Amino acid sequence: MAVTILVVEDEPAIQELIALNLKKAGHMVLCADNAEHARKMINNVLPDLVLLDWMLPDMSGLEFARRLRREERTKAIPIIMLTARIQENDKISGLEAGADDYITKPFSPRELIARIKAVLRRRLPEMSDEIIEIGGLKLDPITHRVYVNTNDKLLKPLEITLGPTEFRLLHFLMAYKERVHTRAQLLDRVWGDHVFIEDRTVDVHIRRLRKILEAVGKENLVQTVRGTGYRFSIECNMDNIE
Amino acid sequence: MAVTILVVEDEPAIQELIALNLKKAGHMVLCADNAEHARKMINNVLPDLVLLDWMLPDMSGLEFARRLRREERTKAIPIIMLTARIQENDKISGLEAGADDYITKPFSPRELIARIKAVLRRRLPEMSDEIIEIGGLKLDPITHRVYVNTNDKLLKPLEITLGPTEFRLLHFLMAYKERVHTRAQLLDRVWGDHVFIEDRTVDVHIRRLRKILEAVGKENLVQTVRGTGYRFSIECNMDNIE
DNA sequence: TCACATTTTTACAAAATTGTCATAATTATG
DNA sequence: CATAATTATGACAATTTTGTAAAAATGTGA
Numbered sequence: 001m002a003v004t005i006l007v008v009e010d011e012p013a014i015q016e017l018i019a020l021n022l023k024k025a026g027h028m029v030l031c032a033d034n035a036e037h038a039r040k041m042i043n044n045v046l047p048d049l050v051l052l053d054w055m056l057p058d059m060s061g062l063e064f065a066r067r068l069r070r071e072e073r074t075k076a077i078p079i080i081m082l083t084a085r086i087q088e089n090d091k092i093s094g095l096e097a098g099a100d101d102y103i104t105k106p107f108s109p110r111e112l113i114a115r116i117k118a119v120l121r122r123r124l125p126e127m128s129d130e131i132i133e134i135g136g137l138k139l140d141p142i143t144h145r146v147y148v149n150t151n152d153k154l155l156k157p158l159e160i161t162l163g164p165t166e167f168r169l170l171h172f173l174m175a176y177k178e179r180v181h182t183r184a185q186l187l188d189r190v191w192g193d194h195v196f197i198e199d200r201t202v203d204v205h206i207r208r209l210r211k212i213l214e215a216v217g218k219e220n221l222v223q224t225v226r227g228t229g230y231r232f233s234i235e236c237n238m239d240n241i242e
Numbered sequence: 243m244a245v246t247i248l249v250v251e252d253e254p255a256i257q258e259l260i261a262l263n264l265k266k267a268g269h270m271v272l273c274a275d276n277a278e279h280a281r282k283m284i285n286n287v288l289p290d291l292v293l294l295d296w297m298l299p300d301m302s303g304l305e306f307a308r309r310l311r312r313e314e315r316t317k318a319i320p321i322i323m324l325t326a327r328i329q330e331n332d333k334i335s336g337l338e339a340g341a342d343d344y345i346t347k348p349f350s351p352r353e354l355i356a357r358i359k360a361v362l363r364r365r366l367p368e369m370s371d372e373i374i375e376i377g378g379l380k381l382d383p384i385t386h387r388v389y390v391n392t393n394d395k396l397l398k399p400l401e402i403t404l405g406p407t408e409f410r411l412l413h414f415l416m417a418y419k420e421r422v423h424t425r426a427q428l429l430d431r432v433w434g435d436h437v438f439i440e441d442r443t444v445d446v447h448i449r450r451l452r453k454i455l456e457a458v459g460k461e462n463l464v465q466t467v468r469g470t471g472y473r474f475s476i477e478c479n480m481d482n483i484e
Numbered sequence: 485t486c487a488c489a490t491t492t493t494t495a496c497a498a499a500a501t502t503g504t505c506a507t508a509a510t511t512a513t514g
Numbered sequence: 515c516a517t518a519a520t521t522a523t524g525a526c527a528a529t530t531t532t533g534t535a536a537a538a539a540t541g542t543g544a
Contacts, residue, residue, distance in 0.1 A: 163489085163491085164491095165490080165491070178384075178385050179384050179385055180384070180385060180386040196356040197491090197492065197493090198492075198493065198494095200492095200493080200494090200532090201491080201492055201493070203532065203533070203534090204491085204492075204493085204533095204534085204535095205492095206533095207533070207534065207535095224531095224532070225386050226405070226406060226499095226531070226532075227405070227406025227407075227409075227500095227501085227530090227531075228386055228406070231385065231386065233385070405500075405501055405502080406501075406502095406531095407501075407502070439502095439503070439504095440503070440505095442503090442505090442521090443502080443504070445521065445523090446502085446504085446522090446524095447502085447503095449521095449522065449523060449524095453523095466520095468510095468511065468512080468520070469512090469519090469520075
């Protein structure tokens with residue numbers, strides 16, 4: 001999946017270097033020279049991850065990170081701090097302010113990419129392109145295919161076809177399995193930021209997803225949590241009293 | 243769930259348009275032409291949300307928002323700013339003054355409704371997401387599941403299913419265990435602020451919760467404190483005489 | 485632009501939950 | 515022990531939530 005990364009770094013040379021490497025790794029890159037500029041960009045497009053220099057011309061990176069964490073819209077964005085300092089205190093306060101990781105300059109492009117991947121895997125599993133396999137389903141984000149294990153283990157897995165939205169929905173649900181998601185959360189994270197569509201639209205897509213899964217014998221994976229939302233789970237939700 | 247919304251907007255056409263759409267969405271609507279008028283209305287009835295135009299005849303919307311935030315009685319009311327300006331600075335200072343969100347004119351009715359919904363949702367009382375485990379019960383807010391340890395320790399915990407209200411009630415009682423709660427407190431914190439529900443209704447839900455817990459052998463966890471209310475406790479409240 | 489595929493909304497049916505009431509049971513108090 | 519106060523409980527209607535299909539809207543590529 002195309003991961004949008006905002007690079008907030010005032011030194012042009014470094015900014016350029018980073019941007020180049022990120023693009024080469026297949027990411028969408030946005031650049032900002034200072035906090036104010038960064039804020040405007042975020043207002044416009046919500047990035048999936050922020051690379052944040054420790055020292056900015058107009059505000060400390062730390063303070064900027066805190067602001068991102070405070071706002072509802074941005075508080076879930078993973079942040080990686082770029083710092084030239086090696087002092088432990090800085091590392092600690094950087095992490096306290098909500099950074100997910102930090103990299104000490106100078107760093108190799110390889111290290112940068114690796115860290116980004118690690119953070120994405122931890123914080124935004126649906127963005128990392130790893131194959132997810134749960135409950136007899138296997139979803140491959142790279143090839144964009146979904147397989148279901150057949151009962152007969154000798155036969156090779158059966159591929160099922162999903163529409164674009166159903167695919168993203170399933171991907172998200174599988175990436176965050178065993179968790180309840182409200183319709184609003186699903187709209188935010190599967191459909192995207194700043195969309196204004198009805199909550200109930202989610203139901204319809206859940207329905208279509210279920211229909212396809214039912215057809216291959218996977219009926220209890222997508223569960224309804226009444227009053228809250230939906231959940232992907234391999235645990236049955238059997239009624240207790242019988 | 244009748245939500246009362248105060249619309250503070252001097253232009254009659256826009257005010258009318260907004261009011262119409264809000265009513266259609268099932269809200270109670272109050273309208274004010276200026277800050278002074280709005281103040282009087284608020285004095286009379288406390289709205290659940292304020293839609294506030296950026297520019298008012300007698301005061302800037304920003305200033306009005308600040309005043310609402312200063313007063314104890316009104317400081318918790320969510321505010322959505324309506325602004326024709328698109329300048330970033332305005333957005334920022336609007337949010338800094340304590341607005342919960344802003345909408346740039348012109349906006350679609352759908353967007354308006356969606357934003358209102360989002361803001362109201364955000365304001366709902368939120369409890370910690372940590373797993374709570376007491377007295378052989380395990381409640382997980384993330385997956386939205388409740389397990390009870392079976393007597394046979396080798397078997398895995400049994401899941402029990404609760405209705406939305408019973409779940410919230412149990413969650414609250416467990417989060418504040420070993421403490422008596424009056425019915426009024428429970429209504430406030432579990433059902434939500436200003437709900438008009440009979441005290442006795444709490445009894446019924448306590449009853450329902452107990453019934454489910456009894457069915458799995460957890461009969462003494464939810465206790466009655468006569469003359470006061472209810473309490474979740476692992477200590478038995480045995481009668482003196484047996 | 486048209487045909488086609490997908491997405492979103494709408495409308496209604498089905499199911500589950502909820503609040504209230506009436507009445508029974510229990511407890512406190514003199 | 516009698517009485518009043520409080521709580522427990524079951525039933526039921528009203529409301530809310532979710533499932534489902536079909537229509538409307540939207541996007542897409544030839």
